[in-house]
Each structure stands twice: as structure tokens, then as C-alpha cells.
Amino acid sequence: MSYLIKPTGYKALLNLSQTEMGIKMIKDFFQQNLSSELRLRRVTAPLFVLKGLGINDDLNGTERAVTFPIKDLNDKQAEIVHSLAKWKRLTLADYHIEKDYGIYTDMNAIRSDEELGNLHSLYVDQWDWERVMGEEERNIDFLKEIVRRIYAAMVRTEYMVYEMFPQIRPVLPQQIRFIHSEDLLRRYPTFTPKEREDAIAKEYGAVFIIGIGCPLSNGEKHDGRAPDYDDWSTVAENGQKGLNGDLLVWDSILNRALELSSMGIRVNKEALLRQLKACHAEERKELYFHKRLLNDELPQTIGGGIGQSRLCMFYLRKAHIGEIQASIWPDEMREEARAAGMYLI
Numbered sequence: 001m002s003y004l005i006k007p008t009g010y011k012a013l014l015n016l017s018q019t020e021m022g023i024k025m026i027k028d029f030f031q032q033n034l035s036s037e038l039r040l041r042r043v044t045a046p047l048f049v050l051k052g053l054g055i056n057d058d059l060n061g062t063e064r065a066v067t068f069p070i071k072d073l074n075d076k077q078a079e080i081v082h083s084l085a086k087w088k089r090l091t092l093a094d095y096h097i098e099k100d101y102g103i104y105t106d107m108n109a110i111r112s113d114e115e116l117g118n119l120h121s122l123y124v125d126q127w128d129w130e131r132v133m134g135e136e137e138r139n140i141d142f143l144k145e146i147v148r149r150i151y152a153a154m155v156r157t158e159y160m161v162y163e164m165f166p167q168i169r170p171v172l173p174q175q176i177r178f179i180h181s182e183d184l185l186r187r188y189p190t191f192t193p194k195e196r197e198d199a200i201a202k203e204y205g206a207v208f209i210i211g212i213g214c215p216l217s218n219g220e221k222h223d224g225r226a227p228d229y230d231d232w233s234t235v236a237e238n239g240q241k242g243l244n245g246d247l248l249v250w251d252s253i254l255n256r257a258l259e260l261s262s263m264g265i266r267v268n269k270e271a272l273l274r275q276l277k278a279c280h281a282e283e284r285k286e287l288y289f290h291k292r293l294l295n296d297e298l299p300q301t302i303g304g305g306i307g308q309s310r311l312c313m314f315y316l317r318k319a320h321i322g323e324i325q326a327s328i329w330p331d332e333m334r335e336e337a338r339a340a341g342m343y344l345i
Contacts, residue, residue, distance in 0.1 A: 003117045004333050005254055006340040010319050013167050016343070022165065023312045023324060029160050030311065031104065031127060033153035038102060038131055038146070043091060045084055045105035045128065051077040054287030057085050057226060063113045080110045083305050085229040086289045088130035089266060093298045102131030107305065118254060118320045119310065121327040130303030138265055138300070140210065140236045143243055144178055146302055147208050150261065151176040151247070154311075161315045168317055172249065173205040180240050181211040181222035193222045194257075201250040201257035211242030212262070227275035228284060230264035234271055253319050260311055263304020269294055320344060 014022060034040065048068075049055045056065055056079050065079035081087070084107050091103060107128040114120045133142065158170045179187075179200060188196045200207050213225030213232030223246070225232050230244035244264020251258040267275060272293055276282045284290050292298050309324045320337055322329055322344030329337075329344055337344050 003115065004336050004340075005118045005256075005319070006336065006342075007253055007255070007319050010253065010341045012319075012323065012341060012343070013317050014165060018165070019316060019318075019323065022161065022316050025164060026157060026161065026312050026315055027308060030153060030157045033156055034127060034129065034150065034306070035104060037149040037153050038104075038129065039100060040102045040104040040129055040131065043095075043103045043105050045107055046081060046087065047108060048078040048080050049087065051079045052287070054228070054284055054289040055086050055090065057082045057229060063111060066110045066112055081107065082109055082111060083107060083124075083126070084128040085130075085266070085303060085305075088128060088303055089229075089298050089301050090289065090292065092130055092132055092301060093292070097132050097299070099132045099134055099299075102129060102301070102303070104129035106308075116329060116333065119258070121309070121321050121325060123325055123327045125308040125325065126305040127308060128303070128305045130301050132299045133265070133302050135268070135300050137302075138231075138234070138243065138268070140238070140243065143210070143245070143265055143302070144208075147178075147245075147247065147263070148176060150263075150306070151206065151208075154260070157311075158315055165316075168315070171205070171252065176206045176208055176247070177204040178208050178210060180238075180242070181209055181214075181245075182216050182240055184209060184222070185216050185218060189218075193220075196222075197248055197257040197259075201248045204250075206247070206249045208245050208247050210245040211240060212244055212246055212264075214241040227267075227279040227281055228272055228290060229266055231267045231271040231275075232264070233274050233278065249314060251314060253317055258310060258314055259307075260314065261304055261306045264302065266301045266303060267293070268300060269296070318342075 067077050067079050069075040105128050107126050109124040155172050158172050162170050184196045212223050232242045246259050247261040248257045248259050309321050312324045320342040326345045
């Protein structure tokens with residue numbers, strides 16, 4: 001079901017022309033900073049991949065990929081990508097990228113099962129990035145260091161927006177905070193996961209929640225993760241599980257947490273086998289991607305995705321992602337949004 005949040009008294013700070021100008025400046029500036037921070041080179045990415053190779057991402061495991069037949073391949077099925085986590089790792093291996101270097105790309109996807117609203121669209125655009133790391137770096141400290149570098153690029157970008165549009169004042173704290181999903185549960189034991197995210201993001205302004213996909217002490221997961229890209233089952237030095245997480249900021253327009261990035265250290269052979277078993281998905285071991293990983297043909301990597309439209313939405317103080325990107329929305333939502341000051345492209 002679609003759901004529209006209508007902030008009281010909302011009025012866009014920028015007109016349509018200024019918004020388009022801001023979107024371009026943000027995208028150009030941020031990807032240059034991201035590339036410099038993480039030593040990434042840009043590569044061209046696919047919009048679709050062949051079905052049955054295990055390359056497409058399963059996200060929470062319930063989303064259906066958009067598929068179509070390919071006439072010149074005897075009607076073999078292709079899938080629109082959900083994201084490129086596994087494709088990037090294959091590309092790093094095939095391009096022979098060295099340790100401490102990586103790639104990024106413009107990822108465009110269609111997620112037809114999204115529940116449409118202020119933050120979710122059928123169309124997904126993000127910077128997908130992946131970087132080669134050493135096995136000795138499979139620890140929380142390394143994960144945090146990469147998160148801090150990404151966040152530094154976000155802070156610089158917000159100040160660039162302020163220089164361009166002085167009416168948009170910076171709100172991001174200079175440093176990002178970290179908390180494990182288990183500690184978050186202990187802090188707010190009666191809250192739902194989303195309520196916990198709202199509470200901690202409002203308190204800190206910007207936070208990275210570690211451990212997405214691992215079962216918590218209450219038997220539930222903070223959020224779902226597919227078993228074959230992020231490592232959410234490895235036990236860290238502090239005894240908590242997970243080498244991945246989500247980066248959230250507080251959105252004062254919508255009065256809730258806004259997830260800008262999902263990322264993590266990727267599975268090695270041991271973590272892949274452990275997580276496939278935990279998710280009753282061991283048949284995936286016979287797929288192309290999984291065979292290459294189990295045969296030690298893929299490098300150890302860290303990677304993630306950063307939402308382009310969401311980032312622009314936050315920086316430009318927009319209340320709906322449809323004010324940033326062109327997509328399809330229910331007619332009723334368009335009408336209600338326009339009445340509430342949100343003009344959907």
C-alpha cells in the first residue's frame with residue numbers, strides 16, 4: 001500500500017529550475033569526493049543480467065525482479081538488477097583491481113514491489129561502489145573507517161549546497177556515531193526497528209547501525225539481508241555479530257530517520273556457507289557467482305550503495321523523492337502531494 005507523509009506547513013525552498021541545478025551539482029560533487037576518499041574508478045554497469053547466475057541481488061529475499069525474454073538467446077530470461085553488489089565483486093576480479101582500490105558506478109534499477117511513498121519509488125538510482133581489501137581488515141574498525149570516509153564526503157557536499165543555496169543551512173554533525181543493532185534493541189526494547197531508527201537518528205543526527213541481518217536477542221532481525229553479499233554472521237571482537245550496517249541521518253522535514261546507504265564487508269567462503277545454511281538457501285552454491293567465490297576466484301571486498309535521489313532529497317530539503325526523480329505514482333498520491341506543496345516530477 002502506498003503511503004504519503006504530508007509535513008505540516010511544507011513549502012519547497014527551491015523552485016523546479018533551482019532543484020534541477022542542485023541535483024546536478026550534488027551528483028557531480030559527491031561522486032568526485034567519494035571517488036577520492038575511497039580510491040574508486042568509475043565503470044559502466046549493466047541495467048540487466050541473465051537470470052539463474054546468482055548475480056542479481058535478492059535484497060530481503062522477497063522482492064520480485066522485473067524479467068523479460070531475449071529473442072536472440074532463444075528467449076532466455078533477463079532480470080533488471082536490484083543492485084550490483086555481486087556484479088561489482090566479479091568485476092573487481094576480472095579487472096584485476098589491486099588492494100585498497102575499487103570501482104563505483106551509476107546503478108539504475110526497477111523495484112516493482114516497492115511500497116510507494118515519500119521515500120520509496122519504483123525507480124532506484126544509487127552509486128554502487130566496491131573496494132578490494134585484505135583478509136586482515138575483516139573487522140569492525142576497518143568498517144568504521146570506511147564509513148567515516150563516506151560520511152566526510154557527505155558533510156562536504158552539504159556545505160557545497162549551502163554555498164550554492166544559502167537558505168539551506170547545514171544540519172549534519174561533523175562526526176557520525178556508531179551503534180550495534182543489539183545495543184539499539186536494549187536501548188529501546190519496546191520499539192519496533194523503525195521506531196528505534198527514528199529515535200537514535202534524532203538523538204545523534206547521523207548514525208551507522210551495525211549488524212543488519214543477524215538475529216538479535218529477541219529472536220528477530222533488525223532488518224533483512226540476503227545471505228550472499230554482506231557478512232552479517234561473523235562474530236566481532238566484542239562478541240556481537242555483523243560486519244555490515246546502514247547509514248542514517250535525521251530528516252527534519254519528514255521527522256524521521258532517512259537511510260542513505262547500506263554497506264558492509266562482503267562474505268568470505270566461510271561466511272557464505274554459514275549464511276546460506278542459516279537461510280535454507282544452500283542450493284545457491286551451484287550458481288555462477290557462488291561457485292567462483294567458493295573456488296577462491298573473487299577478492300575480499302567491502303562495498304555498498306548510496307541512494308542518489310535520497311541524498312539529493314535530503315540536501316535540498318524535499319519532502320518526497322518524487323520531487324527529485326521522475327517515476328510513476330498513484331494519481332491520488334500526486335493530487336494529495338500537490339495539495340501539500342510537493343510537486344512530483
